[in-house]
Amino acid sequence: MxxxxxxxxxxxxxxxxxxxxxxxxxxxxxxxxxxxxxxxxxxxxxxxxxxxxxxxxxxxxxxxxxxxxxxxxxxxxxxxxxxxxxxxxxxxxxxxxTASRTGDTVGASGGAGAGPAAASGTAANPLDVSWLNSRKDTVGKDKEAELWAGARQFMDQLEKTSTTGVEAEKMQVD
CATH class of the missing domain: 1.10.287.3490 (Helix Hairpins)
Structure with missing residues (x-):
């Protein structure tokens, strides 16, 4: 019923x-x-x-x-x-x-004059930092750039050691 x-x-x-x-x-x-x-x-x-x-x-x-x-x-x-x-x-x-879940604190949104929604801690925060960060993709791009730079450095070191090794062999053969 x-x-x-x-x-x-x-x-x-x-x-x-x-x-x-x-x-x-x-x-x-x-x-x-x-x-x-x-x-x-x-x-x-x-x-x-x-x-x-x-x-x-x-x-x-x-x-x-x-x-x-x-x-x-x-x-x-x-x-x-x-x-x-x-x-x-x-x-x-x-x-x-709860306030801890949304990142707000009871007093952070204006204190006692902020109204009953702020005092109860149930007001939704439209600028929640975690929500905004999840929509920003710079972390992945920065990490990719860092990995490419590391790979390039590794390849340069590998190239230098292989070139040095070949020259050392030529010196020993002569």
Missing amino acids: ENATQTSQGLLSSADRIRQLNDIDQDVAKLIHSAGIAIQALTNARPEDSAHDGSLQSHKTQFKQATEQYFALLSSIDVRLRRQVYALEEATVLAPE
């Missing part, structure tokens, strides 16, 4: 929530499949799909389509899981995010 009143008020029943979670679960499987297709497109392996002829352009197209599907599914799953969490919070089944 309670589920029927929740549905009439615009809230979803437990069965509806479970169906939504099942849909999310199915999309996670599709997400993994699209990631696999994208990775396969980066290899020289023959694709299972006969529409792709194995050319470079075919691989590029397959990779682009798979990554587009991957990111669309990832975004969709993220949004739907957030909705599930918010619904659990509204139903008081799950406690709202």
Whole structure:
């Protein structure tokens, strides 16, 4: 009876929530499949799909389509899981995010005059540092540049030692 009143008020029943979670679960499987297709497109392996002829352009197209599907599914799953969490919070089944989890402190957002949301620690921080950093890809690029510089230095050392070794052999032979 309670589920029927929740549905009439615009809230979803437990069965509806479970169906939504099942849909999310199915999309996670599709997400993994699209990631696999994208990775396969980066290899020289023959694709299972006969529409792709194995050319470079075919691989590029397959990779682009798979990554587009991957990111669309990832975004969709993220949004739907957030909705599930918010619904659990509204139903008081799950406690709202704490201040330590969002990176805020109770007094950091304006002290006593900041309002009840800030005092309770449930205010979402739109400029969460970890969220912003996750969207910045300089760490990976910096690490790649560092590795390339190390590889170049290693190759230069290897070249110098091989050149020095050949000259030493010539001196001994003469």
